[in-house]
Amino acid sequence: MVSFVRRIYEFEIGLLAPLQPVALLALRLYWGYQFFLAGLGKLMNIDRTAGFFDSLHIPLPLVNAYMAGATECFCGLLLLIGLASRITTIPLIVTMLVAYATAHTQELRSIFNNPDAFVSAPPFLFLLASLIVLVFGPGWISADGMIEHFVFGTCPSKNQCSNRADVATLSSVKL
Numbered sequence: 001m002v003s004f005v006r007r008i009y010e011f012e013i014g015l016l017a018p019l020q021p022v023a024l025l026a027l028r029l030y031w032g033y034q035f036f037l038a039g040l041g042k043l044m045n046i047d048r049t050a051g052f053f054d055s056l057h058i059p060l061p062l063v064n065a066y067m068a069g070a071t072e073c074f075c076g077l078l079l080l081i082g083l084a085s086r087i088t089t090i091p092l093i094v095t096m097l098v099a100y101a102t103a104h105t106q107e108l109r110s111i112f113n114n115p116d117a118f119v120s121a122p123p124f125l126f127l128l129a130s131l132i133v134l135v136f137g138p139g140w141i142s143a144d145g146m147i148e149h150f151v152f153g154t155c156p157s158k159n160q161c162s163n164r165a166d167v168a169t170l171s172s173v174k175l
Helices: 002-016 019-044 046-055 061-081 085-102 105-109 115-120 123-136 143-152 156-160 163-172
Strands: none
Touching (some): 019 046, 019 123, 046 061, 061 085
């Protein structure tokens, strides 16, 4: 039975592991571009953005509008190309948490009693995409991955196929 489960697991990992960098690439391209567009929209309509921030009682609304717009725009581009990806996601996560705390307070308060409202709020998918890149990295199809490969000489597939170590560990377990 263990041998059968091991073979299924190895098959699954062999089939799905190569898709991980492609999925991370698609995630970064889409959400990096969305962050860029959101930030650009804030910067191109800075007076309207500052007025909205003022209506939310955010201190120094014009300064914060520039900061939010520049963070989304600049970090979105970095996320898009996969450069300094994990560091880049930190200001994006903070920006989305501030969006929840100021513009989507009702959804934030209902995180446990009405999770549908929380996950339906506009910042949620931006936050989720940022958290995924923070935790899993940008994948080897990124500027970070290319730098790692060409500057440090590491093989991208070793970094992205760490599950193979899990297969080796699983095969050494005696039940």
